[in-house]
Amino acid sequence: MRSSSSSPALRAWQLLLLAGLFLAWHVLAVPGIVPPIYFDDPYKAAFFFGEPLKVLGRIWNWFVGGDIYRHLWVTLLETMLAFVIGTVSGIVIGIWLALAPTASAIFDPYIKALNAMPRVILAPIFFVWFGLGIASKVALGVTLVFFIVFFNVYQGVREVSPVVLANARMLGATQKQLLRYVYLPSAMSWVFASLHNSVGLAFVGAVVGEYLGSAEGVGYLILQAEGVFDINTVFAGILVLTAFALVLDGAVTLVEKRLMVWQPRSGETERI
């Protein structure tokens, strides 16, 4: 998302590619335009891959008719809650363990085990614990987000320059001030590097959770459509989710640019 990718020529090429993909999809999937290549029946391609015009029409109806907003709101709320709770707890526990070597040594195997575990299998337990509402999806998202942020913060705190640290101590920083003015800002650059990953995973937690059992949310819409082989609605749900994942990612980039002004960017270093 640097300046190079926002130049008009590049934007035009990117949009052209998108249009090309939709065109290819349309030509290959809609029955009667080209003779069937792979399937023996001209209607099978449309059955498996949907038809782009119908997919876009479905999205249009969702937003104009207003059916989607309730589901979208639920999914986004789950995502945001999972993202915020996972990030904050990752930062807090990451800083704590990085500064407490004994606790870190004790917890080390447990953290490794929890991280190695495929955490989606926790979903059934979360359903039992938190019910089929929002909470179980948030819990699933938190387990995914937490470890990414945690490991980055842990690394960030450990890699604070010892000279910067010694300097702050000589300037009279107390232990608490070191945490706030040295460890935390140093860890934040690592956290922001991980936030793009974790916002995606928060989304995964929400949608997979909905898909496994829920009464609302975009994942639920997709599940319902899949049950009646309505492939166009499935694709519509996927496109809407992708668009909103991009929006969230863009929001993270905006915040990052505001908060990380102190970091050198290429072409900008040593500007005097």
Place this chain on the structure above:
Amino acid sequence: MTLAPALGTSALALENITCTFVSRDDRSQRYTALRDTTLAVAPGEFVAVVGPTGCGKSTLLNIAAGLLEPSAGSVSVLGEPLAGINARAGYLFQTEALMPWRNALDNVTAGLEFRGVQRNEYLAKGNEWLRRVGLGGFGDRYPHQLSGGMRKRVSLAQTLILNPQILLMDEPFSALDVQTRQLMENELLELWSADRKSVIFITHDLEEAIALSDRVVVLSAGPEAHPLGEYRIGLPRPRDVAEVRLTPRFLELHAEIWHAMKAEVLKGYAQQLQ
């Protein structure tokens, strides 16, 4: 040792310091950086410590700063034994020590902020100090946007704004080019002459040591480094570091001290090659 001030009246006194590092993996692996080192600095005195690379100069300074505890010996500051960080000392590090996430002004004012000074008060003082080190309009620049010499000036202002009675400097200008370095040395002398803090200035550059200081202490090559001798530098002040280097007295002193140092430098160099 007759040139040194009496330990009781000194601003900073290191007495019989021995510092041994033990390897964390193998307790039998030990390295004694300093042995029985005594160094005292009088109030207002500028002392330069020279020695070959790897002789424990930085270790000595870290002990004086309270960042490192000696294995044996005692440190006293203005007559009182030192416990923990030396709050009366400012420390100028050899490598980058500025907080990269704070701009120049916020870096300069960090120490005042840590002490709980009012915001408008420390901002005013910070801007004044930035002007004093010649960086008036650069308060909003982040360290990566400043040149090496500018970052050193910010570091200098960051330390001096707290008005420490003792200034510890660890080869602060070694990473700068020759011209910038002479400018910085002159500025340092000018700032120092305003209120005459006690200074320990570590360097491997004998010319820099003589040009700046009142007294030069020569350390032996490590391990087990210890002071070999000390020389009173009677050159008149104010000095210009570029001009003072050409005076006959400077050359005499240089020849005398270099004669004493040469064997140690060769020893240190040989150890590095091993």
